[in-house]
Amino acid sequence: MLVDMHIHEKTFSLDSFLTLEEIVSIAKRRGLDAVCISDHDSMGLRERCAEYSKQVDFPIFVGVEFFSLWGDITAFGVDSFPDHRVSAQEFIDHVNKQGGFCTSCHPFRKNMRGLAEHLRDVKGLHGVEVLNGSTPVELNRTALQFCRELNLKAIGASDAHVPQNVAKYVTWLPEKVNKLEDFVAQLHHCETKPAIWNGISYDIVTTF
């Protein structure tokens, strides 16, 4: 399956211009099998996504992009998250206690919101965004090097806040699933591959 693992919807991410309808419509047009909503420090869209997902028969997995003291980390398969900023390690431990899957977002983007070299200092992190749609390619390449060095899962995600970025980068997983728990299980147990939209379809990449 192909899934965009990091998208902001405007109701709870105040820096986003995207509606849920637009996100799903673009994803369907590009042949994605699911999308993730990862709003800034919010899972407020959960109920709305559950309803809309049924209505349009398209999986929408809601997680969170949590701003830890060392930078942004997305998590899926969690019911809760700290109500204030905590260390990256504390957040990662919190996710692991709930069986969730956590990914370092745009670790080398120069906006003080990525884990950067701290990737080497945390334990229990699962994935790294090696393709983040809001990050220059050379900084994504650095993320890819760290991902390989640390033997973490390689994640592709648009981090879209505007329509033209939705589904620009995505993640390939071996099986199509509809439920969040099956998605999280697959992330934990299967290989992930980043993929890039080429204007017609997706190229799965091992290097870029």
Ligand SMILES: [Zn+2]
């Ligand atoms: Zn984001």
